[in-house]
Structure formats: C-alpha cells, structure tokens
Amino acid sequence: MPIDETFMQSPIDENGETGLLRLFGTVEHVIYQNEENGYSICDFSTDAGELFTIVGTMPDVSEGDLLSVAGKWVHNPKYGRQFRVELCEKKMPVGSAAILRYLSSGAIRGIGPKTARRIVDLYGDETFEVMENHPDWLAEIPGITLKRAREIAADFREKADIRAAMLFFRDFFGPTATVRIYKRWGSAAIDIAKRNPYRLCEEIDGIGFERADRMALQIGLELSSPERLESGVCYLLGLNAQQNGHVCLPREVAEENAAALLGVSFEQAHKTVEGLVAKGKLRQVLLSDHPFLYDPKQYESETYIAKKMILLDQVCPAMDTANIGALLRREEAESGIAYAALQRKAIKGALENGVLILTGGPGTGKTTVVRALLRIFQSMGERPVLTAPTGRAAKRLSEATSCEAKTIHRLLEYGGEEGSRPAFRRNEHALLEETVIIVDEVSMVDSALMCALLKAVKPGARLILIGDSDQLPSVGAGNVLHDVIESGRFFTVRLNEIFRQAQQSLIVTNAHAINRGEMPDLKTKDNDFFFLPRSDDAAIGATVADLCANRLPKTYGEMGTAGVQVIAPSRKGEVGTETLNRQLQAVLNPADAGKAEYRFREIVFREGDRVMQIRNNYDLEWTLNNGVGGSGIFNGDIGTILEIRGHDNCMIVRFDEKTVQYDLNLLEDLEPAYAITVHKSQGSEYPIVVLPVGDRTPPMLLSRNLLYTAVTRAQTMVILVGSEAAVGRMVANNRQTRRYTGLAQWLREIGL
Secondary structure (H helix, E strand, O other): OOOOHHHHHOOOOOOOOOOOEEEEEEEEEEEEEOOOOOEEEEEEEOOOOOEEEEEEEOOOOOOOOEEEEEEEEEEEOOOEEEEEEEEEEEEOOOOHHHHHHHHHOOOOOOOOHHHHHHHHHHHHHHHHHHHHHOHHHHHHOOOOOHHHHHHHHHHHHHHHHHHHHHHHHOOOOOHHHHHHHHHHHHHHHHHHHHHOOOHHHHHOOOOOHHHHHHHHHHOOOOOOOHHHHHHHHHHHHHHHHHHHOOOEEEHHHHHHHHHHHHOOOHHHHHHHHHHHHHHOOOEEEEEOOEEEEEOHHHHHHHHHHHHHHHHHHHHOOOOOHHHHHHHHHHHHHHHOOOOOHHHHHHHHHHHHOOEEEEEEOOOOOHHHHHHHHHHHHHHOOOOEEEEEOOHHHHHHHHHHHOOOEEEHHHHOOEEEEEOOEEEEOOEOOEOOOOOEEEEOOHHHOOHHHHHHHHHOOOOOOEEEEEEOOOOOOOOOOOOHHHHHHHHOOOEEEEEOOOOHHHHOOHHHHHHHHHHOOOOOOOOOOOOOEEEEEOOOHHHHHHHHHHHHHHHHHHHHHHHHHHOEEEEEOOOOOOOOHHHHHHHHHHHHOOOOOOOOEEEEOOEEEEOOOEEEEOOOEEEEEEEOOOOOEEEEEOOOOEEEEEEEEHHHOEEEEEEOOEEEEEEHHHHHHEEEOOEEEHHHHOOOOEEEEEEEEOOOOOHHHOOHHHHHHHHOOEEEEEEEEEOHHHHHHHHHOOOOOOOOOOHHHHHHHOOO
C-alpha cells in the first residue's frame, strides 16, 4: 500500500493540528511487545519499498497487520532512525493472500500457518466473516474442534474490540490511556464510556475530570446532566484533598466552587450536593456548628484515627509510679546523661500513658528521648519499633539511634492485595506484634497513612508520636500532628530548650529565631549558616548554579557534589524549581553524545539526572542489589537515572538501594530534583541546603513556617541566596497553611 502523500505533506496530530506525519504500511516483524501497556517495537514496510522501525503504543499488533500510523521521526542513540508512533489505526487485511499472511503470523490464538492455510482455502475472502459471525463452521476443518473454534472466535472478537476501542477513544485520549480503559472494561468499554463518561475519571488512573468532561460534552451530554454534576462535585473534593490537603470542605464553599467549575447555578450545585448526601456518596457533618462535606473514605479515616488513638490511650496497662522513677534513675546512671526536666517529663509520660506526643524544634533533644525510651522499653521486655513516613527519614532515625527504623509502608508489609489493588498485609486482621510503636516525623503523615498504621496497632500497645509541629503539614490530605496536639486529648510534651552543642550551630539558633518571628543572623560568616545577598532573581539563579557546579564541589569535595540540595519556595518564576532545574541540569549534567536523553512534555530527562517521584505509586516494581524485589515508590523519593533505553521504551532509575524500571510513556510520576520545593523536602535532611529567596516569589509562599521548614532540612550547612527584604517578609508572615480537617473535633468529642 503506497504512502499517502497528502498526509506526508500535511502532517496532523490527534487534535487536527499540524505536527505528525501519517504513514501506511505492513508490520513485517514484531520485535518487542509489552502486553500490559501495549508498547511495541516493529519492523514496518511500505509498498514503496521502505523498511524501518516503528515504536510506540500499538496494542496487539501482529505480523502482517496493515497499519495507519501517525507520529514523528526520532533518532535513537543506539538504534538510529525510528518512527515514534503517537496514533495507530489497524486496517484488517483484504483478500485471501493478505488474510493468510495475517493468520499465519499467530495473530489469533489457536491458529498457526497450517491451520491458517486450511481456513483460507475453504473460506477465502469470507474468512473474517466466518470467524466473527459463524465460528462453529470452523469445526468443519480437520483438526479444529467445536471448542477450539469458539476459542478462536473469542480471540478474534477481542482483537476487534480493541481496534474499536482505539478508534473510538483516540479523539479523546492517548493510546496508553485507551489500553488502560480497555483492560478495565474489556468489550464493554465503549458502551460504559458513552453511558457515563465520568466513570473514566472515577475508575481509570491518569484520566482526570477535565478530560472525561471534554469527552462527555463532545459526545453530546448536557452541561446540567446529573452524571456531570455529581462527578464534578466529587472531583472537587478529591482535587482539594490532593492539591490543598483538605480532608473536607465547608458545604457552602464546595457548592460555590462546584458551580464555578461546572458553569451552572448555585442552586443546581446545591441540589446536586443534597442528592449525593442522600445517596451516601458524600458525608455531611457539623464542625464548629457549620456543615462540612466529606468523601466517605476521608471521613472514615479521620474518625477511625480518633477512636483508635483514644482506645490505645485507655487500654494500655498502667505502670507503678515508683517503678518509673527507678527506671529513670537507672537509665541516667547507665547512659551517663542527666536528662533535662522536659525530657524526664517525656520519658515518664511515655511510660505512664498509652499515647505520648513529643514535639520540638531542632537541637531540643527529641532523639535523646527516643534513645532513652528504646533502652528502657527493651529492659522491660517490651518490643519497640521505630518507623517514619519516608525512606530518608527512617534512614536518618536509624543512624541517630543505632537501631533499625522502618518506613511505615515496610512496617505494614505493603504489597498485599485488596481486590485488584495492592494493600497492607498488616491491618486490623493481622496486627503488629510490637508493643511500642515510635513514629518519627509525624508532621509528614497524612490521614490515610495514619489510619492504615493505627489499624495494625494492637490494643494494649503504646503509641509515641514525634515531630515538629511548626513545620509544614503533610503533602497528603490532613493535618494529623497539629490536630492531635490541638485536641488536648493526649499527654503532650513540647521540648523548647536548645542544648549546649546545638547552641553552637547557627542553623539551630536561626531556626528557632525564625520560629519566634525574629530575623535570623545573616551577618556571621564563620559558622554553618551563610547569606549571599543578590539584588534580582537572575543573579540569584546564576549564583545558585555557580555554587552547585563550582564553589561547593571545589571547597567540600564529595559532600559539595552529592550532598547539596537546592530547596526553593516556589515552582514558578526565575528562582522557582522549574527554571532552576533547567539551569542546574545544564551545568551539572550537560548534554553529551554519550548520554541518552528523552523529552517528556516540557522536560528533558538525561542519563545521570537527579529525579524525584512526585506521587505514591504502589505498583512500581523494584529490585535490590541482592536480587530481592518488591513494589512501591513513594512521593518524595529521590533517585538517579542510570540508563535510558529508547529501544525498550524504558528508563532505569536508582533510588538508594532500589532499582526501578519506568515506562517512557508513563513519566508523569517523575520530575527533575536538582531543585525541589520546600513541601517536597519534608522529612528529609541534606548535608548542604541552598535556599534561593527572591523578591518576586509569590507572597503566599513567603511564610515563616515555610522558611523554618527549609532551614531545618540542613544537617551541616545552609546557604541562603537572595533578598534580605524577602527573608524579612517570610519571618513576619506567620500565616499558617489553612487545612479543613475534623480530627481535632472528633478527638475531643468521641468517648465523652
């Protein structure tokens, strides 16, 4: 079949815009095919005599298939010129010879070359008609039983269904999303999507409300259709949980925002909410005498946290006060440490209560308390365990206490199955054996993770929550540490004394000054906190790049190379992470003929780049150096790109000791990490933190707790680059991040 010269001269893309070339031809050989996502690599020929490699999402292509493909020519460093397919339409072969070649290739299960010859010899050009509509006729052929004939027909129809799905959905979604849709609903995919397109955003990963809404309106659904309004309201709550951390929303706020989002009246949004509440799809509660709306799962998480924490506090076995005093005296004698009054109070409180909350800033001795508690509980025959929300936080806790600390996911043995989705093996039906659960960096723990952890804690065990309540709240929905403290329901100790060794560190003293609303010391030049004044954002960016590429490596060697993390308040602007990542990539890992790279949307990923996982992905499989495998890479994990294999459509990334393979079509979970936002840095510490602060940073991001959080991420050195006036505005702005949650109220009310 000749190349269509019209398409060659007027390339198109899936939106009808110029940019993609269209080619017609035949699959000569399938080199590679991933059954999960449809990614394929094929030798492809045209009747004009051209033979080349095509790569892309082409589900169930087989040798002999006639394809219409649209895409672009690309150059693979290893395999040379290839045609990257963005759109693919399969044309069924026409004529006996083409049909015979197609069936002989093994495209249909149960048919090999000999059987294909027999079928085509008998039915000729009508072969596909027979296979689809009269499969029992195939049993007339020697060697084909009635059962096998029906299996052949079923496979033929399945491939026809996939073709139909690719054709139907191509105007709305890319091929990768279409494969996910088909795998979820099979042959019913088109009918389900036509009846209610909004099920796509509710049940298919990677398809948001906007994309489903665009499809719905294009196929003729009304703006005021009940399906659209209900899906839009639920989407709004989910979006606020994901982007703003709200576990619930004031009903009036939700209705106003839903009306604006959906382009309908407030009355329509109000009636939609009433219907959702009546159906149980939303939960309405009174918080501070005002109606709030919850997604049922978020409501269940918060109320479960409250009930379980109160239970743990009430049923934990009490200890004799005299015994506690003896334990403390023995611990001080054996450790050689005279604990401060508040530290003694915390240790005593952990022994007397089922739940202890320990908070305080850097240098106030939280880790010293943890080490003491570990020794005391072990001497009592208890089984303590240390856990933290991230791998970096757990590793730091292990190093500080000389005792193994696990991530919460590892502690709960993530990897089980709940329906078709991964889950925690440790839960209310398989409780943890440990009798003392010590959780560090609790400010990072969102409602969903805290709920999962508490489900696995057995009644009678002690729960010790440790964190800095002055840091930013968790990335995920909720404000657990803040709410637990605010409730006043549990024994809480706030450490506020800075110990002698910590007093010598400007990082510590400046952090506490910032927290009190005082300007940090920006003048001292011979400590661990440095300020480099720069007058404009361009100069700030250039200085940050020079520090990372030249000055720090030259002065501090390996620590100045591998131990530096740039942390910025904002994503946007000249000193935002997006711009800084491009600048830093250019100086730290420039383009090189020996390094493969891959452009995904606006980002160029290159071998050697530092990257971050930006959302939890429980399905990503990893392998350790010793060959042991598992799954799950989580929001905030930082790694390095080891290899980009364009021919295999994958990228190999190393996260500490874990090696992960990413499909190149699914890189929305990764972003460059030479510079990261303050929010993404939570729970981690870095030897050297470089913090750019510009005058043009959005005012809402120039806040005290954001500056405090950034400074407290540094272990050895902070270098603040920018405007002293901007630093002053951050210190003066004590606006706390507002989060709508109900946990504090549930804790105050439950059991009273």
